[in-house]
Amino acid sequence: MTSSGEQTERATRWLSTEQQRHWRAFRNGVALLMDTLGRELEDESGFSLHEYEVLVRLSEAPDRRMRMSELASGIGHSRSRLTHTIARMEAAGLVQRRTCSSDLRGVDCALTDTGFQRLVEAAPGHVESVRAHLVDVLSDEQLAALGEAMAVVEHRLRETPER
Amino acid sequence: MTSSGEQTERATRWLSTEQQRHWRAFRNGVALLMDTLGRELEDESGFSLHEYEVLVRLSEAPDRRMRMSELASGIGHSRSRLTHTIARMEAAGLVQRRTCSSDLRGVDCALTDTGFQRLVEAAPGHVESVRAHLVDVLSDEQLAALGEAMAVVEHRLRETPER
DNA sequence: ACTGATTCGTTGAACTTTCTACTACACTCG
DNA sequence: CGAGTGTAGTAGAAAGTTCAACGAATCAGT
Numbered sequence A, B: 001m002t003s004s005g006e007q008t009e010r011a012t013r014w015l016s017t018e019q020q021r022h023w024r025a026f027r028n029g030v031a032l033l034m035d036t037l038g039r040e041l042e043d044e045s046g047f048s049l050h051e052y053e054v055l056v057r058l059s060e061a062p063d064r065r066m067r068m069s070e071l072a073s074g075i076g077h078s079r080s081r082l083t084h085t086i087a088r089m090e091a092a093g094l095v096q097r098r099t100c101s102s103d104l105r106g107v108d109c110a111l112t113d114t115g116f117q118r119l120v121e122a123a124p125g126h127v128e129s130v131r132a133h134l135v136d137v138l139s140d141e142q143l144a145a146l147g148e149a150m151a152v153v154e155h156r157l158r159e160t161p162e163r
Numbered sequence C: 001a002c003t004g005a006t007t008c009g010t011t012g013a014a015c016t017t018t019c020t021a022c023t024a025c026a027c028t029c030g
Numbered sequence D: 001c002g003a004g005t006g007t008a009g010t011a012g013a014a015a016g017t018t019c020a021a022c023g024a025a026t027c028a029g030t
Helices: A017-045 A049-060 A068-075 A079-091 A113-133 A140-159 B017-045 B049-060 B068-075 B079-091 B113-133 B140-159
Strands: A065-067 A095-099 A107-111 B065-067 B095-099 B107-111
Touching (some): A017 A049, A049 A065, A049 A079, A049 A107, A068 A107, A079 A095, A107 A113, A140 B017, B017 B049, B017 B113, B049 B079, B049 B113, B065 B068, B068 B079, B079 B095, B107 B113
Antiparallel strands (some): A065 A107, A095 A107, B095 B107
């Protein structure tokens, strides 16, 4: 809109047949896998994958408590979304909100004993699912390749300032 | 509940440290990647990844039309969800519903010229995103490993009768 | 043909997630 | 100090998804 009028037409660098095949396999496989893991977790323990993730993070935090925003950015949810999720989980007695001592704006979210207990009960079944559909289906090398590739992807995405 | 009372207590086969590391990297990486691709697509073309997927499938179908249920199972959405999605897309003029000639229960979903046009406009940007955050970030071998591993996962999930 | 079971797609309500606006506190710089 | 700017969390409305129930068409068995 400034000087050049039309932005330079650059030919799209389409994916090669192979690349497209792999990308689609990845996309479809991930969707189906996550869907399945989510449904199985839901059936067996009543948690969604998101709630489970919250429980896991809290259980591993010092004192089993964490600030809302840490929790949110850690699992990549919006602050708003986490507020709603935690509200539901608090109503269910899984977590408890406390005012944060060091920063009066902040709120700490603490795992209750009930919440921890329910996580302990849910974990074995979930691990079984992950094994059955991912870990035990692949060779050690394949799993490692998967993990390492996605670590690179994540690292790049986090280091990039923005786009 | 029948004979044995307690079901046999079997020790949970937890993941090894390495396995857990890879599984988490996979989970986090996938979440962040898909999130980013979705947001970029949304910003550039106004489509969600789901809508985009619908457009792609239709554009590749013979006659650019497909039965609702084929479409739904192809992309792994519930029939209900697809109904709602297609309703919105139809209101936006991207697709059109027609009665299916061979089966009066069925409904065919056809891509409109507008829909095809909008897909053509959206595609280059999306491919750029996929390259920037996945394809060009990995070696050919890594991408191939990713695709092949997930193809195995998907295949296993589809062949299993149910769980 | 007739009956019952099944599949197709839709509907509306309940629920979850996203988006936007808002309050309160913290930090910083004159 | 105190005005301006940024950050933490929340709240409610809008958008999207899931769930259960339904009407219509097909299929299988008699």
